[in-house]
Amino acid sequence: MWSRKRFDIDYSDLIYGLGAALTVGNSQGQGLQKELEDWWISDLTGEAVACLSVRSGWDLLLQGLQLPPGSEVAMSALTIPDMVSIVRHHGLVPVPIDLDPRTMAPDPASLDxxxxxxxxVIIIAHLFGGRVDLEPILAARDRVGAILVEDCAQAFTPGFRGHPDADVSCFSFGSIKFATALGGALLRVRDPQLADCLRQIQSTYPVQDSGNYTLRLLKYLGLKTLSSRAGFTALIWGCRQLGIDYDRLLNQSVKGFPKDELIWRLRHQPCAPLLALLRRRLQGYSEKRLAEQTHRGQRLIQLLGEYCPQIRVPGVAAMPNLHWVVPILAEDPEIAIATLANAGFDSTQGNSMTVVESPETDPEWEPRNTREMFEHLLYLPCYPAMDDTTLVSMAQGLRPISSPSVSLFLRMGSP
Structure with a gap:
């Protein structure tokens, strides 16, 4: 069975992280953070801020801005639930911006x-490895005097630090991201005074427990082994023998912070071993891995067009696109998951994303396209270890699967 995802981290990186947990003390944290921030920003405008996670940085930013209660935060309608929860925690109103399913960019009418x-605040997410053209959003920002935040968690490439005119650009290095350090985030903040404000707030936080980070490294050492084809097949067999829902088990294994502890967990400084591993991952990261992923994604989409042209692929028109994940739309995702499993491929609807609800006072802002798409969204396994024969087999396995024949997908056009 081919697993749904493979972690973008080598055993040598995990061993380095475990060594850093034993040898790098938190007294070295400030020096590591400054070194990492200086390297990240290099000769670009603005400053960098290293955080525990993008969600931590988002919470820091909303603290630093001190917006009046009831202020609105316009958001890409598809995002992770915690980003919406943080907005509401600060007494602000999240407003969804509906998305064009072919590009995953804001729909112009919904943006207006x-x-x-x-x-x-306007926060736009680059989704599935594609990148949104920010020019229309920048014009909207300037029209109302807001600030623009771009969430680049799914769009990391070496050398890309975000759009130069974005006010804040956020990059995540959590467990399932490119160049993962099993945590950590970097923000490029265009206004140096705002960056200083975020650092000052963060300096009052307790430091992440190094022991917990060590346990995380050990957990992912095991998960990486289980994500191999043989390991994953054995995991599924074992779960079936014990009556365990392996999909739920896997989702819980990479789950973020518990909802009831969200804000408390976010408000920690990254520990020194995490900063040391993040520095190693970023400064030594090769573009070859991303080039291979991009090629595999492009090839899979090509094969889907050949073997099952009825399948729709959200974000297919986004350029550039690294294909961090390859999503499709299935009329019945559960049937599609079972069909693929029988062919030897683990796919998932996932539970890490949500559709932003429209404000109660403005129900007409319902992000109809995004919600309709989300109900049928399915993620296919696709990574460099899967050769062409494997991808052909998966595409052929999808032949009996159809995408919903409704107005949304007619508007999408061909895959």
Missing amino acids: RAIGPRTR
């Missing part, structure tokens, strides 16, 4: 409707 005089 969502951004108004009460908008103080």
Whole structure:
């Protein structure tokens, strides 16, 4: 069985992290953080801020901005639930921006409707490895005097630090991201005073427990082994023998912070071993890995067009696109998952994303396209270890699967 995802980290990196947990003390944390931030920003405008996670950085930013209660935050309608929870925690109103399913960029009409005089922040997510053209959003930002945040968690490439005119660009190095350090994030903040404010707030936080980070490294050492084809097949067999839902088990194994502890968990400084491993991952990261992933994604999409042209691929028109994941739309995702499993491929709907609800006072802002798409969304396994024969086999296995024949997908056009 081919697993749904393979972690973008080598055994040597995990061993380095475990060594750092034993030898790098938190007294070295400030020096490591400054070195990492200086390297990240290099000769670009603005400053960098290293955080525990993108969610930590998002919470820091909303603290630093001190927006009046009831201010609106216009958001890409598809995001992770915690980003919405943090907005509400600060007494702000999340407003969804509906997305064009072919590009995953904001729909122009929805963008105009969502951004108004009460908008103080606009946050746009680059999804599935594609990148959104920010020029229309920059124009909307300037029209209302808001700040623009771009969430680049799914769009990391070496040398890319975000759009130069974005006010804040956020990069995540969590467990399933490219160049993962099993945590950590870097923000490029265009306004140096705002960056200083974020650092000052973060300096009051307790430091992440190095022991917990060590346990995380050990956990992913095991998960990496289980993500191999043989290891994953054995895992599924064992779960079936014990009556365990392996899909739920896998989702829980890479789950982030518990909801009832979210804000407390976010408000920690990254520990020194995490900063040391993040520095190693980023400064030594090769573009070859991303080139291989991009090629595999492009090839899979080509094969889907050949063997099952009825399948729709969200974000297919986004350029550039690294194909961090390859999503498809299935009329019945559960049937599609079972069909692929019988062919030897583990796919998942996942539970890490959500659709932003429209404000109660403005139900007409419902992100209809995004919600309709989300109900049928399915992620296919696709990574460099899967050769062409394997990808052909998966595409052929999808022949009996159909995408929903509704207006949303007619508007999408061909895959």
